[in-house]
Amino acid sequence: MTTANRRVRVAATAAAAVALLAGCGGTAEEDATQSSVTSDSSASGSETSEAMGSHKPDGGPPPEGIEEASSPTYPIGTKVTLTADHMPGMNGAEATISGAFDTTAYSVSYTPMDGGERVTDHKWVVHEELENPGEAPLAEGTEVVLNADHMAGMAGAEATIESSTDETVYMVDLTMDGMKMTNHKWIVESEIQPAE
Template structure:
């Protein structure tokens, strides 16, 4: 009887031991499903960084936490905008940017691809694609507003954007936060490993001669 009791006892203990080990193995195999969330978030973050995300514009002129992705190819200037005939920084000039519109921009070397005489606005808007509100976005120009009226528009003016710098911008309702009449530049620049052509916009006070 003792042997009969002992053997099941040993069998039970062995089974429990195996179960414990098996639980550890299973736990290890199932572990990726928990960290998987973190891995996914990390992958998403990496993808955002690779595609030029402005990670939350708080560090980029106060952008209210929205993912802010510029198209790497900025395209041509808007119709009707006037080129400056003798700008401080002519086309093809090498410059250093002091703007902090996105991670890695401040201190970057850039090449001027256009210089324009217009009014530039900082705006707050809610993207049409359901994204988080974008606060104090710099910049959109007079020619990127729908039926704007005479410049400069007063702070607090409600406008509709025709700019298409990033997803959800075109057609969005916006509020003018501030304006400037400085020369406005398009630039080719590389920030955080992403090359952008005809990036819109930086104003003259955000540019200095290349170091």
């Protein structure tokens, strides 16, 4: 009787764990699917639409070795309006510049280390966030390893360079859909306009 009760209890616990994991898996799958949906509107600068929840709220400090911009168009503390659409709610959002840097920024495609679906045309990763990258800029199609950890599963992932730009890159503080993001990485200058 005691052994039977234990078996029932173990089976119930296992079933609950499977149900919980299945629920989490569904959510992660939906997030990964949202992360890999690519817009066809290249004219508007659209790229991968990423679930905001997959981004870390605090982007942390800039990577080591990155050079601060000497005279950026938008100095630290400047209020701006974003025209980037890296994730839902970003286009048109008001933000404050928290850092400005001279480097090469890359759009990359990669498969997350945590088993998520492939992310296509992620904007942006800077040269200093690549493992042993060599001289900038890297050519389209170059295979690299990411040291960036903007999103879950990004750090250590193998990626392919899709495009690059040498525009000034910015970190920004912003609030979207009630979520406060500090030092969000990265926005390039063409994705910013003066606040109205």
